[in-house]
Amino acid sequence: MPIRPEDRARYPDDWPEVSARIRRRSGGRCECRGECRRGHHGHRCRAWHGHPHPDTGSTVVLTVAHLDHTPENCDPANLCAMCQACHLSYDARHHATTRGRTRHAEATRGMDPLFGEDNAP
Numbered sequence: 001m002p003i004r005p006e007d008r009a010r011y012p013d014d015w016p017e018v019s020a021r022i023r024r025r026s027g028g029r030c031e032c033r034g035e036c037r038r039g040h041h042g043h044r045c046r047a048w049h050g051h052p053h054p055d056t057g058s059t060v061v062l063t064v065a066h067l068d069h070t071p072e073n074c075d076p077a078n079l080c081a082m083c084q085a086c087h088l089s090y091d092a093r094h095h096a097t098t099r100g101r102t103r104h105a106e107a108t109r110g111m112d113p114l115f116g117e118d119n120a121p
């Protein structure tokens with residue numbers, strides 16, 4: 001899933017390398033073991049990078065999910081290479097429960113002045 005613009009600054013500078021490392025760890029296979037609640041609980045997802053997805057038939061592109069939804073937490077234990085179906089499902093559950101908080105954050109963002117009065121010319 002693409003990184004949301006408002007989250008981009010929260011990712012570490014070496015995120016591309018971190019992400020590549022996790023996808024290498026996965027061996028090209030979705031690492032989800034049911035965290036997505038799509039119904040394969042306890043069984044590793046059968047989606048392989050670059051191959052048709054067993055459920056959706058579309059070509060699998062593994063992306064790296066943060067299990068705690070915190071981009072700053074790049075501990076390998078918090079990261080999981082996931083196919084689109086698992087990642088979307090996993091994040092959708094999260095977004096449903098945090099939508100209120102996110103809306104509030106969006107509503108208040110931009111209200112902070114970029115420069116304090118000390119910086120006035």
Ligand SMILES: [Zn+2]
Nearest residue numbers: 030045083086
């Ligand atoms: Zn999957």
Ligand SMILES: [Zn+2]
Nearest residue numbers: 032034036086
């Ligand atoms: Zn899954």
